[in-house]
Amino acid sequence: MRKSELSRAVADEFGEAYGRVVTRDLVIAELGDRTADEAVAQGVPPRDVWLALCAAEGVPVARRHGVGLPEPRR
Numbered sequence: 001m002r003k004s005e006l007s008r009a010v011a012d013e014f015g016e017a018y019g020r021v022v023t024r025d026l027v028i029a030e031l032g033d034r035t036a037d038e039a040v041a042q043g044v045p046p047r048d049v050w051l052a053l054c055a056a057e058g059v060p061v062a063r064r065h066g067v068g069l070p071e072p073r074r
Contacts, residue, residue, distance in 0.1 A: 028056045
């Protein structure tokens with residue numbers, strides 16, 4: 001997962017506005033007591049950040065995998 005895919009996944013799951021709040025303000029123990037934004041900036045792989053964010057926010061497992069990918073070109 002790339003940073004752009006993480007951004008898409010967050011926006012799709014939480015919405016644009018709330019997604020920005022969650023990644024900026026929610027401190028996640030699994031990420032070393034950092035926010036998602038801090039973790040990504042400090043080199044944590046976006047996929048790990050996404051999964052930790054999903055766990056913290058109670059996103060069902062069925063919606064955690066394969067999200068954030070761009071639509072295939074036609």
